Amino acid sequence: MENIIRLRNLVAEYDGERVLNDISLDIRDKEFVTLLGPSGCGKTTTLRIIGGFLQPKQGDVLFEGKRINALPPYKRQVNTVFQRYALFPHLNVFENIAFGLRIKKLPEKEIIRLVGEMLALVGLNGYEKRNVGHLSGGQQQRVAIARALVNHPKVLLLDEPLGALDLKLRKGMQVELKRIQQSMEITFIYVTHDQEEALTMSDTVVVMKDGNIQQIGTPQDIYNEPTNAFVADFIGESNIIDGIMHEDFLVEFAGQKFECVDKGFGKMQLVDVVIRPEDIRLLPPQEGDISGVVESVIFKGVHYEMIIDACGYKWTVHSTLCEEPGAIVGMHVKPFDIHIMHRMEEE
Amino acid sequence: MKSKMISLPYLIWMLVFTIVPLGLVVFFAFTTPEGQFTLDNLTNAGQYISVLLRSIWLALIATAICLLIAYPLSYILSRMHVNRQRTFIMLVMLPMWINFLLRTYAWMTLLENNGLINRFFGLFGLGPFNLINTEGAVVLGMVYNYLPFMILPLYSILTKIDNSLIEAAQDLGAPSRKVFAKVVIPMSMPGITTGITMVFVPAISTFIISRMLGGGSNLLIGDLIDLQFLGNAYNPNLGAAISLVLMVLILLFMSIVNQFDDERTEGMLL
Numbered sequence: 001m002e003n004i005i006r007l008r009n010l011v012a013e014y015d016g017e018r019v020l021n022d023i024s025l026d027i028r029d030k031e032f033v034t035l036l037g038p039s040g041c042g043k044t045t046t047l048r049i050i051g052g053f054l055q056p057k058q059g060d061v062l063f064e065g066k067r068i069n070a071l072p073p074y075k076r077q078v079n080t081v082f083q084r085y086a087l088f089p090h091l092n093v094f095e096n097i098a099f100g101l102r103i104k105k106l107p108e109k110e111i112i113r114l115v116g117e118m119l120a121l122v123g124l125n126g127y128e129k130r131n132v133g134h135l136s137g138g139q140q141q142r143v144a145i146a147r148a149l150v151n152h153p154k155v156l157l158l159d160e161p162l163g164a165l166d167l168k169l170r171k172g173m174q175v176e177l178k179r180i181q182q183s184m185e186i187t188f189i190y191v192t193h194d195q196e197e198a199l200t201m202s203d204t205v206v207v208m209k210d211g212n213i214q215q216i217g218t219p220q221d222i223y224n225e226p227t228n229a230f231v232a233d234f235i236g237e238s239n240i241i242d243g244i245m246h247e248d249f250l251v252e253f254a255g256q257k258f259e260c261v262d263k264g265f266g267k268m269q270l271v272d273v274v275i276r277p278e279d280i281r282l283l284p285p286q287e288g289d290i291s292g293v294v295e296s297v298i299f300k301g302v303h304y305e306m307i308i309d310a311c312g313y314k315w316t317v318h319s320t321l322c323e324e325p326g327a328i329v330g331m332h333v334k335p336f337d338i339h340i341m342h343r344m345e346e347e
Numbered sequence: 348m349k350s351k352m353i354s355l356p357y358l359i360w361m362l363v364f365t366i367v368p369l370g371l372v373v374f375f376a377f378t379t380p381e382g383q384f385t386l387d388n389l390t391n392a393g394q395y396i397s398v399l400l401r402s403i404w405l406a407l408i409a410t411a412i413c414l415l416i417a418y419p420l421s422y423i424l425s426r427m428h429v430n431r432q433r434t435f436i437m438l439v440m441l442p443m444w445i446n447f448l449l450r451t452y453a454w455m456t457l458l459e460n461n462g463l464i465n466r467f468f469g470l471f472g473l474g475p476f477n478l479i480n481t482e483g484a485v486v487l488g489m490v491y492n493y494l495p496f497m498i499l500p501l502y503s504i505l506t507k508i509d510n511s512l513i514e515a516a517q518d519l520g521a522p523s524r525k526v527f528a529k530v531v532i533p534m535s536m537p538g539i540t541t542g543i544t545m546v547f548v549p550a551i552s553t554f555i556i557s558r559m560l561g562g563g564s565n566l567l568i569g570d571l572i573d574l575q576f577l578g579n580a581y582n583p584n585l586g587a588a589i590s591l592v593l594m595v596l597i598l599l600f601m602s603i604v605n606q607f608d609d610e611r612t613e614g615m616l617l
Contacts, residue, residue: 053514073517080518086511090533099529100519151519 004029004154004187005050010059012045012211019045020056021211027155027189027204032181034190034198037208038234043191044083046208047157050189051080064154078155079148083163085140087132093119093143094128100151118146121180138169149180155187162197174200195235199223207231228341229272236276239315243273243340251340254290254311258333262340272341277305277318279337288330294323372594375587388588395571395589402568403596405482406551409489410497413546414539416490417497421538422531425505432506439498442491451488451559458484458560480562488556489546496545504538505531540608548597568593 005027012020020042027033035043048054049061052073060067068076079100087096095102097118101111119125122142127135132143141161148156158177162170178201181188192198198205199219207214207222207230215227226232229240243253248263253273265271285291292310303318308329315331323329379385424435442450457463458479468474478484508531516526532539554569561567568589575586 051514051518053517072522073514074520074522078518080515082511082515084509084511086509086515088512088515088530088534090530090536099516099521103520103525103529147519 002029003027004064005189006060006062006065007046007050008060008062010046010049010056010061012042012049012054012056014045019211020049023059023211023213025206025213025216027187029154030185030187032178032188032190032201032203034192034202034205035208036192036195036198036205036234037214038193040210041208042211043193043208044159045211047080047159047189047191050155051078051157052076077153078157079151079153080157080159081141081144081148081161083159083161085144087140087143087147089133091132092128093124093130093132093135096132096143097147097150099147104151114150115146118150121149121183122146122176137164138173141165141173145177145180149184149186152184153186155189156181158188158190160192161190162192162194170197177201199235207234209234226274226339226341229274229343232274232339232341237316237318239275239277239280239313241273241275241313243271245269245271245340249335251338254313256289258289258338259335260338260340261335262338265340265342270343272343274339274341275333275337277316278303279333280315280317280319281332282317282319282321282323283330283332285328285330288332291328291330294325294327294329296325297322372587372590375584376591377588378584380584388584389592391585392588392592395568398566398571399568399592399596401482401565402551405486405489405557405567406547409486409493409550410543410547412486412490413494413497414542417494417501417542418539421498421501421505424502425508426510436499436502439495443495447492448555450492451556454484454488454491455479455559458487479560480564482561482565484560485557485565485567488560489550489553492556493546493550496549497542500541500545501535501538504535504541508534537608540604543604544601547600551597552593 003026005025007023007025007027010020010023011018019040023042023046025046035046037043045054049056052068052071052075056069061069063077088099091099094115097115098111101114106114115128116125119127122145124139124142124146127139127143132140135143141164144161161177162173165173174197177188177190181201190198190201199222202219204216205219205222206216209230215222215231217225222231222235226235229238232238233240241253243251245251245262245265245268246257247267248265249260251258251260251262251271251273282288290310292308292315295307295309295314298305299322300318303320304322306317306319306323308315308317308331310331317331376388377384377386379387424432427435455462459465460475460477460479462479464478465475468476512530512534513526516530517523521529551567552569552572554567554573557565557567557570572586572589572593574580575582575589
């Protein structure tokens, strides 16, 4: 697969404040890429630069190998699904979707056919004449997607499109968006702060923070092999503990030495030790590597979330076993589940 | 029941100062000075058709000029930084703090044959031009006085158009000209109709501006009505009839204008 969009050393500023710090990113054709990060990380800024609504201060945007920095939005072969949908309130559902086609001056018959196709794709047949202001959030969302897709863009940009929907609807739309992306075979660039959404839909996840890219990888890579404690913490919950790397495959934390699978950190180095809550096994106190006191238990549906106080750190543990608060428990972690990371620079 | 009570003060106000006077106008229009029913007043009003047409014509020109000046200004204003918007709106309102008559007198001294403008041209050996007592001067006075009434409704509706809608239109392939024609103008229709109404209605019935800047030869329908009640031509019954004609005309005009402002735009302020 070739790269459809390449971003080269992008720098962007808002009111003199730097929001993108030398970003480079290649996006392959027909890929579902998610830009993931907390608010203010620069993900929307990146999207707006690709859409042409914002000029980078430095760097290049390449589309199919051509530099498009100076190309205005209306000449770009990308379409956007805006955060709050941005439907035209003076037009009905049909005319909203037909907007781009009418600009292109397509014949009326063709417009009716294409809009009909799109309405079927997003499941809104029969809504042609509806006023967009009278639609539910989920329906408005579908109109916004249809309005962008009807132009058959090479790349679709989506700016937190599911942010305003309730949980159930969001889950449904996630599956549907993935289906649409695969059936239409176009590149999706999706911006979200919801890690679960990113993992569910993406081929590639780009984790961003403070205008920098932290990690690029498949959802599995990002989840299982986070490059630093920020990514580990942002993608799912994590216990992040100070540790000392004694030598390859041996790390000390919580007052004990543990076998691990990481190497190449040098000897006696301060590191971050990251352990997923679901990777901690609860055992009777004497059988565990570490023992601690259960502080609180919350029922989460599939599992219980427990906070366990051990060795001066409050561990988050997910388990299907339920322990009473106050109980003393032992904890065990397999070497494979201990992730060692370089310390992040102090903020 | 309680909510009806709250509207009582206005209901009384409307009854005393709107419904009753309106009834009186209708009564006078259809009676002789002796109080007998007649249609003569209305038929007599017909002979002033040229005055009526001139009033409509000048008001239309003034309204069109106001729209042409106010729309681009309001649009630029609505896309400015909020703090600068406030300053500019203040400047738009500023002339309204000065008495209406005073402002119009000021124009008289500017436009006179030996007024400031002609003296300025005189420096270059030009003129004097005949500026005052022309239809142009009347239109100028109307535009000058009623321009804020066009700017304010336009500005307030244009600021409500979210920038993301303009970006969405660009995103869908519309160059600036099309964004304007297909999104900005249709969405600002309610502001346009309000502005047109707020300029056209006072412009068509004005009498001060035409009297001060138009001289005797540019009599407007407002002057005519004024003459019937306060002038030498004293004839309240004829004045009432002309007023009635003017009122019907304005109602007709407003209903036409409101055609452009139908239910399509109803949902837009949500």
